[in-house]
Amino acid sequence: MEIPQQLRDSGLKATLPRLKILELFQHSNVRHLSAEDVYRLLLKENLDVGLATIYRVLMQFAEAKILLRRQFEGDRAVFEINATEHHDHMVCVECDKVEEFFDSAIEERQTLLAKQHGFKLRDHSLSLYGLCKDCVARDHAQSSASRLQQPHLAARMMSKLPKHK
């Protein structure tokens, strides 16, 4: 469907910021984008849309079910287009890559467990955290050289790096 029509169907005027933001999610090869991500991507196209507008538009798109809002462990919120089937996520704690997966066995168990608890299920969120295939391989290559000393707990505690670039 045409983007402007899709917007009007949700009761939203077809403005430039909204058109461009939706286009971004439909065409970007990165599926999960934060408000800042969107802001910077639009800047690259010489579109200086205010951050406040981006936050507002993302919120409206989420309300209209055009986008899905996701919140991974401690990280800022990201959005993805709501066009594919339901799925959960594997997040690499090293390179931040996000992979998607679906498992009907897990879905069924969730439904069953909710029922057993008298719980009326509205939504759920399952995320696996760890090292993706590439990062496992890379870490393995490096570790042979400098395996000798691991920083101990106290030292690691002091070195929490910011997550975003």
Next chain:
Amino acid sequence: MEIPQQLRDSGLKATLPRLKILELFQHSNVRHLSAEDVYRLLLKENLDVGLATIYRVLMQFAEAKILLRRQFEGDRAVFEINATEHHDHMVCVECDKVEEFFDSAIEERQTLLAKQHGFKLRDHSLSLYGLCKDCVARDHAQSSASRLQQPHLAARMMSKLPKHK
């Protein structure tokens, strides 16, 4: 084990704030506490510990695996004592009650799926959101009277209430 010893084993000095905070988690009947929750509970015992200290101590306890940090959908971070078996959560979107559950079938599927993706699993987070048994019952009782008009999408968008009291 004695609390002071438990702290020293983690390389932490047995200070009053730390003792009291750990005690709180061991004895409070509410399992999941935010930093603010801890702050207010300590105030009730006439202990005015600075918020910064509480955030620091909670972080250290999480690093030391004494506490587990949890982050539910959009909400602030909460902590729970890491003494019981691993479990996941059902969160009531109406009364904020948190129930815990465990399902080995789900756990196994997660392990399998990670392996299939070449993913080295470190951690995972599964939360179900919906209405708990009590809130389902309460809503049901009220709905017969005022079922007539539901606020429409735009109106609901405008009424995002803050989550904490």
Next chain:
DNA sequence: ACAATATTGAGAATCGATTGCATCCGTAGA
């Protein structure tokens, strides 16, 4: 008890996100 060192508390600073407001613009109707 003392010195060395870790910890605390208060407030300022940061971070992501939201909001108020004056202005601007998309769109339905003339």
Next chain:
DNA sequence: TCTACGGATGCAATCGATTCTCAATATTGT
């Protein structure tokens, strides 16, 4: 096509949660 209305935008101010800075204080090994 033109116009006016109401929604949409940008900016700056603000928010709540968390982290940082730094001087003052408390804990621990000796």
